[in-house]
Amino acid sequence: MTSDAPADTRPETDPSDPTDPRLPLRTARLVLRPLALSDIDALLAYRGQPETVRYVPFEPGTRAELLTRLRTDLVGAVPTDEGQALKLGVEVAATGELVGDVVLFWHSRQHRAGEIGYLLHPDHQGRGYATEAAAALLTFAFDVLGLHRVVARVDARNTASARVARRLWMRQEAHLVENEWFKGGWADELVFAVLEDEWRTARRAADGPAR
Numbered sequence: 176m177t178s179d180a181p182a183d184t185r186p187e188t189d190p191s192d193p194t195d196p197r198l199p200l201r202t203a204r205l206v207l208r209p210l211a212l213s214d215i216d217a218l219l220a221y222r223g224q225p226e227t228v229r230y231v232p233f234e235p236g237t238r239a240e241l242l243t244r245l246r247t248d249l250v251g252a253v254p255t256d257e258g259q260a261l262k263l264g265v266e267v268a269a270t271g272e273l274v275g276d277v278v279l280f281w282h283s284r285q286h287r288a289g290e291i292g293y294l295l296h297p298d299h300q301g302r303g304y305a306t307e308a309a310a311a312l313l314t315f316a317f318d319v320l321g322l323h324r325v326v327a328r329v330d331a332r333n334t335a336s337a338r339v340a341r342r343l344w345m346r347q348e349a350h351l352v353e354n355e356w357f358k359g360g361w362a363d364e365l366v367f368a369v370l371e372d373e374w375r376t377a378r379r380a381a382d383g384p385a386r
């Protein structure tokens with residue numbers, strides 16, 4: 176990986192559809208919206224840090240790499256079929272600041288199965304933003320995509336991420352021992368899951384975005 180990759184000379188256009196009426200998703204404090212090329216500085220500020228990507232399956236991004244990803248796979252389009260993912264930036268509504276991003280994978284149409292992921296700038300952790308954003312993604316997964324079950328897969332050392340999953344009423348269903356060769360060593364993985372009816376029941380009982 177190198178930071179002096181040649182400049183990308185393709186036109187400065189954003190690939191997301193800005194007219195999709197289902198986006199952005201709004202929560203009490205956040206706007207979850209498609210990322211734009213103009214987010215590159217904010218994205219680099221957290222995705223470029225080793226600390227942010229320690230337990231996720233990619234390395235810190237360079238500006239050139241992140242620009243390429245903004246044009247290709249960090250596209251905020253609503254999935255139309257399995258194998259696709261919704262990737263949204265997390266913006267603080269009060270300030271307009273991009274503080275992270277979240278993802279909802281649609282894994283299987285037959286099994287109505289999906290997966291969530293979340294990533295925040297270190298300066299904006301500890302405020303409940305990841306839980307709030309992921310809760311909106313789960314509601315979207317069940318209400319809009321009609322999923323039945325959504326999982327989160329977490330490195331067992333990533334205690335902050337496991338706490339997010341638990342706050343989202345996700346049940347820990349597995350502790351997989353050394354199941355992945357991850358960044359130079361064997362890593363344990365926790366699997367969390369929540370079903371549609373569990374989500375709806377918990378949400379009704381809590382009358383809020385998350386516990």
Ligand SMILES: CC(C)(COP(=O)(O)OP(=O)(O)OC[C@H]1O[C@@H](n2cnc3c(N)ncnc32)[C@H](O)[C@@H]1OP(=O)(O)O)[C@@H](O)C(=O)NCCC(=O)NCCS
Nearest residue numbers: 227230293294295300301302303304305306329335336338
């Ligand atoms: C995983 C990650 C998103 C968790 O971030 P986080 O800030 O701990 O999670 P939240 O934004 O939901 O914040 C929850 C914390 O804010 C606290 N908090 C403070 N004010 C709050 C408020 N107004 N509302 C809710 N929570 C609040 C909560 O008590 C909680 O703290 P605790 O976990 O120590 O009990 C973050 O560590 C991260 O980005 N890591 C790098 C990427 C990564 O590993 N992603 C996960 C891959 S599986």
